Amino acid sequence: MPTQDATRSFQGLRVLSLESRRGTELAALIRTYGGQPIEAPALREVPLESNPAALDFANALMRDEYDIVIFLTGVGTRVLVSVVERACPREAFIAALARTKVVVRGPKPLAVLRDLHVPIWVAAPEPNTWRDVLAAIEAKAEERPLRGARLAVQEYGVSNTELLEELRGRGARVTPVPVYRWALPEDVEPLEKAVTAIARGEVDVVVFTTSVQVVHLWQIVEEMCLEADVRRELPRTVIGSIGPTTSEELKRHGLVVDLEASHPKIGVLVRETAERSAGLLQAKRSRRLEDDHPRTDLET
Numbered sequence: 001m002p003t004q005d006a007t008r009s010f011q012g013l014r015v016l017s018l019e020s021r022r023g024t025e026l027a028a029l030i031r032t033y034g035g036q037p038i039e040a041p042a043l044r045e046v047p048l049e050s051n052p053a054a055l056d057f058a059n060a061l062m063r064d065e066y067d068i069v070i071f072l073t074g075v076g077t078r079v080l081v082s083v084v085e086r087a088c089p090r091e092a093f094i095a096a097l098a099r100t101k102v103v104v105r106g107p108k109p110l111a112v113l114r115d116l117h118v119p120i121w122v123a124a125p126e127p128n129t130w131r132d133v134l135a136a137i138e139a140k141a142e143e144r145p146l147r148g149a150r151l152a153v154q155e156y157g158v159s160n161t162e163l164l165e166e167l168r169g170r171g172a173r174v175t176p177v178p179v180y181r182w183a184l185p186e187d188v189e190p191l192e193k194a195v196t197a198i199a200r201g202e203v204d205v206v207v208f209t210t211s212v213q214v215v216h217l218w219q220i221v222e223e224m225c226l227e228a229d230v231r232r233e234l235p236r237t238v239i240g241s242i243g244p245t246t247s248e249e250l251k252r253h254g255l256v257v258d259l260e261a262s263h264p265k266i267g268v269l270v271r272e273t274a275e276r277s278a279g280l281l282q283a284k285r286s287r288r289l290e291d292d293h294p295r296t297d298l299e300t
Contacts, residue, residue, distance in 0.1 A: 018041065029266070043213060068150075102118055
């Protein structure tokens with residue numbers, strides 16, 4: 001259990017979590033580190049149950065028509081296997097994967113495939129971005145260059161167009177395989193309340209654990225016509241990001257990332273945010289106060 005000294009505590013700060021699947025765990029961690037969690041799930045995963053692209057991929061794989069397969073998420077890997085085994089023999093599909101050069105973006109798809117006894121050709125290192133995936137594959141070019149390779153990419157929610165374009169630019173023939181998509185929660189009231197709280201200055205810290213949370217939060221902000229208020233107040237809060245992909249999305253929305261987790265894990269993000277939030281918040285609000293009330297020559 002983490003210690004409750006001042007240097008490792010949120011010190012009672014109000015911390016907004018947008019996590020869905022692991023929301024309860026994240027809220028418990030925030031409390032453990034002395035914060036007041038505000039829970040507002042920002043997304044849900046919707047499996048593409050009727051998924052001809054996944055079945056086409058599986059059939060082509062079993063005909064040995066792919067050289068490389070990239071798995072980007074653990075949930076997506078499980079869903080893909082589940083969809084495929086309804087229409088194809090599971091053993092034949094796994095055997096076909098074992099004959100293919102399999103690439104994983106991070107530890108979650110790695111764990112799923114190890115459970116299936118599928119050999120891994122390349123595992124991207126931390127922080128497990130698409131750039132790390134690309135660099136790891138290129139480092140094995142002597143075994144299988146990208147030029148001319150028949151390659152499938154398991155997608156997650158939204159298409160990673162940057163990765164697909166870079167792979168194609170290196171001469172690979174790329175087939176995206178969507179297995180689920182992201183949607184807003186069926187009940188968006190907690191998210192709407194969170195946006196209102198941000199706009200009123202009632203949030204001290206926001207932790208983002210995926211880039212899609214940024215997109216969905218901003219969708220609600222715009223629907224509520226509160227963009228000006230949220231843009232005014234977010235610079236007065238501490239914004240924590242789980243990793244580079246999420247940080248890039250925050251920057252695309254014009255938001256400054258105050259800290260990025262040293263490892264892309266929820267526990268690390270919460271611990272490091274707890275350690276630094278009080279100091280960051282004090283410095284940010286002091287600067288804002290000085291900007292709002294500049295000192296005159298008579299005061300110097």
